Amino acid sequence: MYIAEAFKYRHEFWRYILGTLLVIAGVIIGQIPLAVVIFLSGGMEVMGMEESQIMQVLEPNLNLFLMLLTFAVGLVAVILAAKYLHGQSLRSLTTSRKKIDWGRVFFAFGLVAVLTVLLSLVDYYANPEDYVVNFKPVPFLILTLIAIVMIPLQTSFEEYFFRGYLMQGIGVFSGNRWLPLIITSVVFGGLHFFNPEVTQMGNIIMTYYIGTGFMLGIMTLMDDGLELALGFHAANNLVAVLLVTAEWTAFQSHSILKDISEPTAGWDVLVPIFIIYPALLYIMARKYGWKDWKHKLFGKVEKPETLKLSEEA
Known part of the structure; x- marks a missing residue:
């Protein structure tokens, strides 16, 4: 089982505390280039700006690259913490299978990418007044190159840290599966509280973020690995940043379309949680x-019998 993979390596509680602190430090270090460039571009005026205003100080492609660089450094920190603090391989942090199943990654990526494009096109043709064409060939080409390289690093950081490192660590110490699922999902969603979307659309949008955390967590526990979650998350963010942007989103870009509608959120934010996500889980199941x-969502987490026997011997 995926969580039980942690038993094969050094898994003392203090190691996970120290590892988490190292990852946080890595993310902070990764933010330094963005902070420096923003300050050099905007001077002291940026000190009193809101996040959405600060992001408009920089050229969108440069801003996106520097934002994603933060998560890339965080990903390196997660991998180094697992390797040097726990002696854990990237394979065991990714899956309980003998090797990483890239077919699962690409299946989830393709499924979510196609669905996202279709839903975006439906909304575009149903509400054309909400969009303007934002396409500019050269900036879009640069955006595409940045997104293809950096978005998977950003989403992989979040998956390896929340659904990987923290889920395994919490699962080992709690002895069950439901607690790491709840904690990682709520914390993952909660960190999105600082996104500009929440300011514009209200706290109800947090239902979507936390619900997405549960979706990715369920996917990981049921499939005994991160592969599907990695593909899902990468496709969701990559297609979104290439297709549609808005002045009030976390990722502002030279996308194909720009949403100019008034940002609002109501019961429609529950559609992904209660309709689309269950449908995707059904397809994967x-x-x-x-x-x-x-058992896989609420059962116990126990040390593998082979490890118990070797320790007794």
Whole structure:
């Protein structure tokens, strides 16, 4: 089982505390280039600006690259913490299988990418007054190169840290699966509270962020690995940043379309949580033969028998 992979390596509680602090330090270090460039571009005036205003100080492609660089440094910190603090391989941090299943990554990526494009096109043709064409060939080409390289690093950081490192660590010490699922999902969603979307659309949008955390966590526990979550998250963010931007989003870009509608959120934010996400889970469950949902989501986490026998010997 995926969480039990942590038993094979050094898993003392203090190591996870120290590892988490190192990851936080890595993210802070990764923010330094963005902070320096923003300050040099805007001077002291940036000190009193809101986040959405600060992001407009820089050229969108440069701003996006520097924002994503923060997460890339964080990803390196997660991998180094796992390797040197726990002696854990990248494979075991990714999956309980003998090797990383890239087919699962690409399946989830393709499924979510196609769905996101279709839903975006439906909304564009249903509400054309809400969009303007934002396409500029050269800036879009640069955006595409940045996004293809950096977005997977950003989403991989979040998956390896929340659904990987923290889920395994909390699962080992709690002895169950439901607590790491709840904690990692709520913390993951809660960190999005500082996104400009929340300011513009209200706290109800947090339902979507936390619900997405639960979706990715369920996917990881049921499939005994991060592969599907990695593909899902990368496709969701990559397609979104290339297709549509808005002045009030966290990722402002030279995308194909720009949303000029008034940002609002109501019960429609529940559609992904209660309709789209369950449908995606059903498709994955059928494809990969998921069974015993109760045990995989709420059962105990126990040390593998082979490890118990070796320790007794």
